[in-house]
Amino acid sequence: PAVLSIRGAQEEEPTDPQLMRLDNMLLAEGVAGPEKGGGSAAAAAAAAASGGAGSDNSVEHSDYRAKLSQIRQIYHTELEKYEQACNEFTTHVMNLLREQSRTRPISPKEIERMVSIIHRKFSSIQMQLKQSTCEAVMILRSRFLDARRKRRNFNKQATEILNEYFYSHLSNPYPSEEAKEELAKKCGITVSQSIVSTRDPDDELARGSPTSCVSNWFGNKRIRYKKNIGKFQEEANIYAAKTAVTATNVSAHGSQANSPSTPNSAGSSSSFNMSNSGDLFMSVQSLNGDSYQGAQVGANVQSQVDTLRHVISQTGGYSDGLAASQMYSPQGISANGGWQDATTPSSVTSPTEGPGSVHSDTSN
DNA sequence: AAGTATGATTCATC
DNA sequence: GATGAATCATACTT
Numbered sequence A: 001p002a003v004l005s006i007r008g009a010q011e012e013e014p015t016d017p018q019l020m021r022l023d024n025m026l027l028a029e030g031v032a033g034p035e036k037g038g039g040s041a042a043a044a045a046a047a048a049a050s051g052g053a054g055s056d057n058s059v060e061h062s063d064y065r066a067k068l069s070q071i072r073q074i075y076h077t078e079l080e081k082y083e084q085a086c087n088e089f090t091t092h093v094m095n096l097l098r099e100q101s102r103t104r105p106i107s108p109k110e111i112e113r114m115v116s117i118i119h120r121k122f123s124s125i126q127m128q129l130k131q132s133t134c135e136a137v138m139i140l141r142s143r144f145l146d147a148r149r150k151r152r153n154f155n156k157q158a159t160e161i162l163n164e165y166f167y168s169h170l171s172n173p174y175p176s177e178e179a180k181e182e183l184a185k186k187c188g189i190t191v192s193q194s195i196v197s198t199r200d201p202d203d204e205l206a207r208g209s210p211t212s213c214v215s216n217w218f219g220n221k222r223i224r225y226k227k228n229i230g231k232f233q234e235e236a237n238i239y240a241a242k243t244a245v246t247a248t249n250v251s252a253h254g255s256q257a258n259s260p261s262t263p264n265s266a267g268s269s270s271s272f273n274m275s276n277s278g279d280l281f282m283s284v285q286s287l288n289g290d291s292y293q294g295a296q297v298g299a300n301v302q303s304q305v306d307t308l309r310h311v312i313s314q315t316g317g318y319s320d321g322l323a324a325s326q327m328y329s330p331q332g333i334s335a336n337g338g339w340q341d342a343t344t345p346s347s348v349t350s351p352t353e354g355p356g357s358v359h360s361d362t363s364n
Numbered sequence B: 001a002a003g004t005a006t007g008a009t010t011c012a013t014c
Numbered sequence C: 001g002a003t004g005a006a007t008c009a010t011a012c013t014t
Helices: A017-028 A042-049 A060-099 A109-148 A156-168 A177-187 A211-225 A231-256 A266-271 A275-288 A296-316 A322-327
Strands: none
Touching: A017 A109, A060 A109, A156 A177, A156 A211, A156 A231, A177 A211, A211 A231
16 A cells, blocks of 8 residues: 555646657657557558658668667557556555445545546656657667768769759759758658758757758759859759750640651750740840749749750850850859859859869869 | 768858 | 858768
């Protein structure tokens, strides 16, 4: 009987913030969520859980999932065990009380008190379980995915998609939140790809969303592209040509699609009329000059123009490498080439060493 | 092992 | 608060 006098192990309010936090995290991690008790084949099912475009590069990811499901199983088992124990103990105490009630009067209030004490005790144990489970998950995360600053390269497809977007929005490579989400989904960047990230403080615990991954990528890309445009020209051409195919396909719908010549090869993009593209380019340029940037239509067309710009310069100035390089550089073309702000103080345009901006240039 | 590429982090700035 | 710039730390290449 003396065992029950624990008295205020912890103030256990139903709305205990600590408990709420734990519960939330467990839920977020899929530990406490409504999970079918597959268990054994959980790892395989985990891969299909994402459901989106099928490309889960995750080998380690599945490993992580396996461990996680292991934790979940333990958690549920323990939880059940505790519950059962709680019930058993309660009935046991009730029996004792009932027996005692033969020798002395026992008020219902006393019984109630006993029960509540028992429940409180067990819920405190439960919380401990939750806490240690959370800890385990945290450790797992840091061990497998988080790994502090362990860098994990994106797979080829992901970088391709990102590059595609980047070079088709060269004049304004600042994807919106929505676009970032879209890209992240397309790239198959899940939580596994990045757990830690500053650029998206979603939540204390749930930080490291895929979108911040994308943000990082674009941040790095922008700065590195700008830093040494010459180095990226080749890449730019590749992706410009790649997206130009779709761009021409799209625009071919509206205009006449008469292009009997050039059956295939890289020249397929050259089926696009120069005059046409020129008009489009010019018009958008003028729009771009004003504060029309934000307009949806403008942006939409702009993305096509960005890719077309490369194709144009590629086909037009093929013989002249210097002209091409000027065409590629955003500074050379659009008033907005500097990104973010039109003020382009020094000359970054020239691929050759500029006077002031010599950094870690190994080319040439 | 040295050099490079690249994702993430930190800090200053607008 | 998002971005640029510098930096860190690791992955990849030579």
